[in-house]
Every structure is written in structure tokens, then in C-alpha cells.
Amino acid sequence: MAEFKRPSGRGMTEIRKMSAKVGVIPNADGSAMFSFGDTIAIAAVYGPRLLHPQHMQDPSTAILRVNYDLLSFSVYERKKPGPSRRSQEISKVTEWALLPVLDLKEFPNTVIDVQVYILQADAGTRTAGINAASLALAHAGIPMKNLVTSISVGKQDKNIVVDLDKDEEDYEEGEGATDFPIAKVANSDEYTLLQLDGKIEPSEVKKALTIADEACEKVYEVQKRALKEVVEQ
Amino acid sequence: MSSMETSNLTGRTFRKMFAEGKRFDGRGLNDFRAIEVTYNVSNKAEGSARVKVGKTDVAVGIKLEIGTPYPDSPDKGNIMVSGDLLPIASPRFETGPPKFNAIELPRLVDRAIRESGMLDLHKLVITPGEKVWTVIIDVYPLNDDGNLVDVATLAAVAALKTAKLPALKENGKIDYHAKPTGPLPLSSETYPITLTFYKLGESIFLDPTREEEEACDSRVALGLSKWNGKYMINSCQKGGETPFTKAELEKMMDLLPGKFDEINERLKKFL
Amino acid sequence: MKNTINEAQELGDSAESPSIEETVKKRRVVIPGEVIVSGEDYLPGDGARRVGADVLACKFGLAEEAGRVVKVLALTGAFVPRRNNVVIGRVTNITFNGWVVDIDAAQSGFLPIDESPRFINKNEMDQFLAIGDVIVAKIWSVNVRGVDLSLKSKGLGKIEGGFIFRVIPNRVPRIIGKEGSMITLIKDKTGCDITVGQNGWIWIQGPTTDAEIKARRAIEFIADKAYITGLTEKMEEWFTQN
Numbered sequence: 078m079a080e081f082k083r084p085s086g087r088g089m090t091e092i093r094k095m096s097a098k099v100g101v102i103p104n105a106d107g108s109a110m111f112s113f114g115d116t117i118a119i120a121a122v123y124g125p126r127l128l129h130p131q132h133m134q135d136p137s138t139a140i141l142r143v144n145y146d147l148l149s150f151s152v153y154e155r156k157k158p159g160p161s162r163r164s165q166e167i168s169k170v171t172e173w174a175l176l177p178v179l180d181l182k183e184f185p186n187t188v189i190d191v192q193v194y195i196l197q198a199d200a201g202t203r204t205a206g207i208n209a210a211s212l213a214l215a216h217a218g219i220p221m222k223n224l225v226t227s228i229s230v231g232k233q234d235k236n237i238v239v240d241l242d243k244d245e246e247d248y249e250e251g252e253g254a255t256d257f258p259i260a261k262v263a264n265s266d267e268y269t270l271l272q273l274d275g276k277i278e279p280s281e282v283k284k285a286l287t288i289a290d291e292a293c294e295k296v297y298e299v300q301k302r303a304l305k306e307v308v309e310q
Numbered sequence: 311m312s313s314m315e316t317s318n319l320t321g322r323t324f325r326k327m328f329a330e331g332k333r334f335d336g337r338g339l340n341d342f343r344a345i346e347v348t349y350n351v352s353n354k355a356e357g358s359a360r361v362k363v364g365k366t367d368v369a370v371g372i373k374l375e376i377g378t379p380y381p382d383s384p385d386k387g388n389i390m391v392s393g394d395l396l397p398i399a400s401p402r403f404e405t406g407p408p409k410f411n412a413i414e415l416p417r418l419v420d421r422a423i424r425e426s427g428m429l430d431l432h433k434l435v436i437t438p439g440e441k442v443w444t445v446i447i448d449v450y451p452l453n454d455d456g457n458l459v460d461v462a463t464l465a466a467v468a469a470l471k472t473a474k475l476p477a478l479k480e481n482g483k484i485d486y487h488a489k490p491t492g493p494l495p496l497s498s499e500t501y502p503i504t505l506t507f508y509k510l511g512e513s514i515f516l517d518p519t520r521e522e523e524e525a526c527d528s529r530v531a532l533g534l535s536k537w538n539g540k541y542m543i544n545s546c547q548k549g550g551e552t553p554f555t556k557a558e559l560e561k562m563m564d565l566l567p568g569k570f571d572e573i574n575e576r577l578k579k580f581l
Numbered sequence: 582m583k584n585t586i587n588e589a590q591e592l593g594d595s596a597e598s599p600s601i602e603e604t605v606k607k608r609r610v611v612i613p614g615e616v617i618v619s620g621e622d623y624l625p626g627d628g629a630r631r632v633g634a635d636v637l638a639c640k641f642g643l644a645e646e647a648g649r650v651v652k653v654l655a656l657t658g659a660f661v662p663r664r665n666n667v668v669i670g671r672v673t674n675i676t677f678n679g680w681v682v683d684i685d686a687a688q689s690g691f692l693p694i695d696e697s698p699r700f701i702n703k704n705e706m707d708q709f710l711a712i713g714d715v716i717v718a719k720i721w722s723v724n725v726r727g728v729d730l731s732l733k734s735k736g737l738g739k740i741e742g743g744f745i746f747r748v749i750p751n752r753v754p755r756i757i758g759k760e761g762s763m764i765t766l767i768k769d770k771t772g773c774d775i776t777v778g779q780n781g782w783i784w785i786q787g788p789t790t791d792a793e794i795k796a797r798r799a800i801e802f803i804a805d806k807a808y809i810t811g812l813t814e815k816m817e818e819w820f821t822q823n
């Protein structure tokens with residue numbers, strides 16, 4: 078069998094060029110941009126702020142409310158404005174991905190709104206969005222145990238690769254493409270996002286997680302630098 | 311960020327300051343803040359741009375779709391401007407059904423661009439009477455620090471300037487992976503712009519920050535273009551209930567040409 | 582009104598320690614989850630927690646060691662009301678027993694009629710404070726129902742002239758400065774009356790429009806440069822150039 082080469086030419090565990098910056102939305106209490114190659118996510122945090130209607134308030138904690146969406150021109154086929162089933166699902170799994178690190182008991186009856194928008198999409202939008210949201214929450218001074226780091230691992234045919242782009246997600250040879258986006262509490266073994274579409278054997282999941290762990294460490298370094306830069310500039 | 315709108319207390323101070331021709335950021339009443347244009351902010355759009363004026367930040371993307379012409383104009387393509395005041399841009403913007411401001415913004419941008427004639431709709435016909443290009447202009451404020459309409463028009467025009475017509479496949483569908491066939495049929499060398507004049511007390515001024523805008527009594531948005539050396543007003547909408555006087559309107563008319571040229575000059579370095 | 586500054590400084594829990602300019606050099610930026618110091622001797626303060634032998638940051642900000650206590654000062658973020666904070670707010674509603682006040686926080690403020698500085702007849706509440714009026718008030722209680730305000734101290738009450746504007750609330754301690762030194766400098770240089778609310782809202786009233794503009798720009802200069810050391814010198818320098 079000829080040695081497998083990724084369509085993108087990247088190495089099997091090579092992440093696309095990452096960049097991150099905090100403070101991109103001056104109006105927000107915290108904000109950040111995170112990109113994997115051509116995928117660009119921006120996130121803004123507003124709050125803790127007053128939650129209406131009152132019956133949604135929780136006297137024991139603040140509520141986290143994530144809204145993820147694609148800008149209409151971030152994809153080839155124009156995305157109709159407004160929430161879709163897909164964007165609502167991603168909003169919810171992003172909330173679940175972030176909540177384990179947050180300590181929101183300090184702010185009873187309030188809401189923390191996290192707005193995540195994709196400016197340009199080339200697969201991996203939810204993982205870029207989670208990385209941006211995690212940075213924006215830190216930037217907003219929200220108490221958190223740690224950052225959340227996110228990456229997509231996956232398969233092309235039988236080969237485990239990291240950070241699939243759109244062409245790679247559409248790979249059709251052999252077993253085709255598998256997309257396995259994960260998020261985890263940085264520097265820990267706790268996974269906070271787990272989604273998968275494709276075909277992967279149980280033993281391969283173990284291997285994929287190990288690869289994801291290493292990739293997440295690289296994501297973390299980019300996030301860390303972005304936050305430190307705020308003051309060192 | 312701040313949930314408090316500009317108070318009457320502060321509004322009275324603005325009124326006094328503007329009467330003296332002064333602003334907190336040191337600008338004159340008719341000065342724009344720093345303008346920054348970034349082109350190609352989404353490579354999935356046929357054209358895109360992001361314009362910052364001070365801290366106001368608007369992203370616009372152009373998508374082209376194949377549509378059918380309107381029955382009364384079978385030989386013309388279509389323009390559609392849409393957009394939303396996304397809750398990312400301001401603590402005031404919320405998810406849910408669009409408020410009036412969110413409806414008005416794309417409409418004002420639409421009229422300034424459409425009526426300027428910068429886009430030659432006759433050249434957007436694929437098959438006369440059957441298939442035409444629909445140019446969709448999506449306007450998204452990313453940070454609202456006042457004067458969204460003028461900034462949105464700048465971003466929309468900048469995005470149109472760089473937009474490319476995509477190639478078509480044999481089956482008539484758009485081929486996003488093929489080389490685009492060329493630029494949009496633009497007929498204007500300059501940038502049509504909108505200039506929105508705001509009124510507070512006896513003072514008229516341009517490009518408010520959010521706190522200045524919130525203190526205002528009313529405003530009038532004017533779409534402006536230039537043809538063969540002549541300045542043309544292409545659209546107009548008064549907003550707010552306080553009337554404008556004839557003298558105020560005359561003053562605006564006197565200011566328009568100089569302002570148009572100045573802004574176009576400032577945009578040149580980004581092309 | 583002038584006394585408000587001192588109160589905000591003395592009573593605000595985030596007011597700067599006297600040795601600010603010295604300790605600031607020891608501060609470093611930390612991110613959530615980062616180990617600030619190791620050792621059993623250290624005590625985790627605000628924004629920090631202990632895990633085993635380490636003290637970890639649980640906020641993004643500047644880590645500061647004051648004796649054995651290690652804490653993290655946030656740099657950005659929304660205002661979180663605390664008891665005894667002096668804040669500037671705006672009346673948004675009048676109820677049968679008090680005023681609802683927007684203090685630009687996650688909970689709205691409430692000023693009970695009994696906390697006005699003098700007796701107010703229930704039928705004449707809007708003559709004392711009407712909707713839209715701006716006040717300087719002190720927080721005397723924060724609970725799950727909201728934030729209770731009082732006007733029963735010197736320097737508190739309705740603001741009649743000048744203007745208000747906002748800075749990021751975390752920058753307030755730097756604007757006030759060591760024992761009020763920074764704000765005193767700005768007042769002296771501009772001749773303006775200034776009240777700094779812990780919620781980031783600041784009131785200025787001066788002899789001329791130019792003085793008011795200068796005072797605001799000086800404060801915004803500090804708010805933008807809150808991270809750097811030697812701010813007082815930088816401010817002095819700014820005044821020689823502006």
C-alpha cells in the first residue's frame with residue numbers, strides 16, 4: 078500500500094496555522110478571535126448581566142447561554158440568516174463543553190452570554206468557536222478552573238489525522254472521512270465535547286484521543302500567548 | 311459593557327459642547343474618526359470587506375446566486391441587501407425577531423447602493439428573461455460605537471469593489487472551485503457613500519460615537535455618489551421626530567461635496 | 582461630593598495598597614489554571630485557589646503577592662457589586678417604596694425611600710428623584726434579590742450638572758491611585774470636580790468645556806494604560822503635552 082498523504086499535504090498530526098487574539102470586540106466584557114487555517118471564529122462575552130425573563134433565573138448560579146452561528150457569507154452556499162437546527166445543536170454542545178471549567182456561583186440570577194460567529198468556514202468551526210469562547214470568557218474575568226481547548230481528530234480512510242479541513246472532511250476514498258471533534262479541560266484528561274461522524278474502531282478511538290491530547294497542548298499554547306499578549310504589548 | 315444609555319445629564323453637556331464646536335475626542339463636528347478597511351475577510355464570499363471607523367466595526371460579504379428576473383425588468387439582475395444587528399456587536403442587541411433598527415440598516419444601505427447606479431444591473435443577466443445574477447449583500451455590525459449606517463455603506467461598497475463573478479458549471483450551477491470570470495459590472499470609479507447628519511439642539515454633526523448618537527434628537531441619512539464630476543444625492547431618510555430646518559438642510563448640501571471627496575481620498579490607500 | 586473619592590478608595594475592596602508602584606513590578610499576568618506559586622505557606626486570595634502544594638489562578642489577570650496572600654486582579658470584565666462600593670447609577674423606575682436604579686451591573690439597584698438623606702413624602706418621590714436622574718449612591722447590601730443602595734453619607738445624592746462616562750470597572754483603582762493621588766493630580770491640573778464610581782462610571786464637572794474634556798481624556802489615558810508602571814509620572818508628562 079502506498080503511503081497515505083493528506084490532500085492538504087500536512088503531516089498526520091499537523092494542525093493548520095493557528096492564530097488567536099483577545100479584545101477584538103471593544104463593546105464586549107471579553108472577546109477573542111481564534112483561527113485554524115481558513116476557519117475564523119470570533120467570540121464575545123456579555124455579562125454577568127440581568128436575565129430576563131425572571132422565571133429563567135437561578136438563585137444558585139449564573140446561567141451560561143451560548144449562541145453559535147455562521148455568518149451568511151462564511152460558506153460557499155450562502156447560509157440563510159437566523160438559527161438552524163445545526164447551529165442550535167452546536168450552541169448547546171459548546172455550552173456543555175465550557176461549563177465544567179466555569180465557577181458561576183458568584184453571580185446568582187444572572188446570565189453570561191457568549192456569542193460565537195464564524196467569519197470564514199473551512200471545517201472545524203465548532204472547535205475554533207470553543208477555543209475563542211474559552212478565551213473570551215477568561216478575558217471577561219469570569220472565574221474558571223482552566224481554559225478549554227478544542228480540536229478535531231478524524232480519519233481519512235484508515236488513517237488518523239488531526240484538524241480536518243473541508244476538503245478532507247469530504248474525503249471519499251476507502252472508509253471515507255471520520256470527524257471526531259473533542260474539547261477538554263486544558264492539561265487534564267477530562268473531555269468536555271465529544272461528537273463523531275464516520276467510522277472508527279474502539280481501539281482507534283484510544284489512539285485518536287492520544288493524538289488529540291497532543292494537539293490540544295499546542296492549541297493551549299496559542300491561547301495562553303494570546304492572553305499574555307494583552308498586557309505585554 | 312455598559313447597559314446604561316446616555317443620560318439626559320450627559321446629553322445636556324453634549325448640547326453645550328457641540329454649540330461650542332467641541333467633542334470629547336478632539337474632532338470637529340464634521341470630522342470622521344480614523345477609517346480602516348480590510349478586504350477579503352471571507353474567502354467563501356464572492357467579495358467581502360470589514361470597515362472600522364473608530365471603534366465601530368462592520369463586516370460585509372457579497373454572495374452571488376442565480377435567480378430569476380422580476381417580471382417588470384426581465385433584462386436586469388437583482389440586488390438584495392440583508393443583515394442583522396447581531397448580539398455580538400452591542401449589549402443592546404438581542405437575539406430574536408429584528409427590531410426596527412435592524413430592519414432599517416440594510417434598507418438604507420440598499421437604497422444608497424441601488425440608486426447610485428454603481429452596479430450595472432443590465433450586465434447581470436445570464437439568460438434574458440430567465441436567469442440573472444442576484445447580488446446578495448449581507449451586512450453584519452461586529453461592534454457598534456455609533457454611525458452604523460455610514461460605516462455599513464462603506465463596507466458594502468468596499469466588498470462590491472472586490473467581488474468577482476463566479477464561473478458556471480455546464481449544468482448551470484455555480485462552480486466555486488473554478489476561477490471567477492471577472493469583477494462585478496461596476497460603473498462607478500468612486501465610492502458611493504452615505505453621510506448621516508445628526509442633530510442635537512442647534513448643532514449638526516457627523517460620525518457620532520454611540521454615546522453621542524444616543525443623545526441626539528434626530529438624523530438624516532443621505533446616499534451620495536459622483537458622476538462625471540457631479541455630486542448626486544441618491545437617497546435620503548430622516549429618522550427621529552425632531553424636524554430639520556431649511557437652513558440646516560442647506561448647510562448639509564454645502565458640506566456634501568467636500569465630505570464626499572475627503573472620504574473617497576481617505577479610502578484610496580486601502581485599495 | 583468631593584469626599585466620595587476618599588470613601589470609594591477606603592471602602593472599595595479593590596483599592597490599591599500603599600505600595601502600588603513598588604509591588605506592581607512583582608505582578609505578572611496569569612491565566613486560569615496556571616500555577617502562581619508553590620508552597621504550603623501561601624494563602625489563596627481572590628481569584629486564586631489551592632490544589633495540593635500549588636496556588637493556581639482561577640481568573641485571568643495580574644497575580645499579586647501581598648505577604649503570604651496570593652490574589653489575582655482581573656483586568657477586564659463586568660462590574661460585580663460589593664458592599665460599600667460607591668457607584669453612579671440612573672433612576673429607571675419609581676415604586677411605592679423606593680427607586681429602581683440602573684448601576685450597570687447584573688442586578689439592578691434599589692434605593693428604598695428610607696435610605697434617602699432626608700424625609701421624602703411618598704407622594705412626592707419624583708420631585709426628589711425622577712426617572713432618568715443620575716445619582717451617586719453607596720451599596721449597603723448585595724443579596725440574591727438585588728443590590729440595595731443608600732444616599733445616607735456625605736458626597737452621595739443626585740448629580741445636577743456635568744456629565745458621566747464609563748471606563749472598564751477594573752481600572753478604577755488605578756484612576757484613583759495611591760491614597761487618591763492620581764485623581765487628585767487630575768483634579769488639580771484641570772480644576773474639575775470628579776467622582777469615580779466603582780462600577781466604572783465617572784462624573785466630571787468643571788469650570789469650562791475644555792477643562793472637562795481634558796479631565797476625561799486624562800482619565801481615559803490611565804484606563805488605557807492601566808497595566809504599566811510609573812503611571813503617575815506618565816500622567817504628569819501627559820499634562821505637560823496636553
